[in-house]
Amino acid sequence: MKSLxxxxxATGNTRKLAEVFANEIEDAELLSIQDVKVSMLKNFDMxxxxxxxxxxxxxxxxAKLAEHVQNAKIVLFGTLGAADNSEYYTMVKRRIETHFQDAKLYGHFLCQGKVQESVIARYRQMIKEHPDDVHMQEQLKNYEKGRTHPDETDLQKARDFVRSIT
Structure with missing residues (x-):
C-alpha cells in the first residue's frame, strides 16, 4: 500500500511526529503541506x-486540504498546546474528525506540543494585567511545561500508534 x-x-511539533510515521511506514512519501498538490492525492492508497x-x-x-480528501483512507495525527487530558483531547479529536465525515478514518493520534514563544509572551503580559486570573496562570504553566513536547514518551506513543494500524 502506497502512503502519503x-x-x-508551525513550531516543528507535527513535523517530528510525521518523521516518526515515515520511519515506521513502508512505501511512504513524506511532504510538508505546502508541497502537496491536490492532484497528487489520487496516487496514494492511504x-x-x-x-x-x-x-x-x-x-x-x-482544513483547506481536508476539503479534498473525502472518500479517502485516512489517518489523522496532530499536536496541541494543552497537556494530555482525555476529555479535552476527545473533544478536539471529534471536532477535527467532522472535517472528514466522508473519509474512512483508520485512527487518530494527538499529543502535546510546544506553543510558539509569542503565545507564552502574550500570556505573561495578560497575567501582568490580570494577576488574579487562575485560569491564565494555569495555561501559562501548561505552555511552559510543554516546551519539551513532543518528548520521547510522546514519540514512542506515536510509534506504537502507527504500528498498531499498519
Missing amino acids: IVYSS LYLGYWVDKGDLDAAS
Missing part, C-alpha cells in the same frame, strides 16, 4: 494527515 504522509507544522490545533480545530492549511 502530509504534515502542517493518507496520513498531520495537523496542529488552532483554537480547538484544524490549522487553516490542514
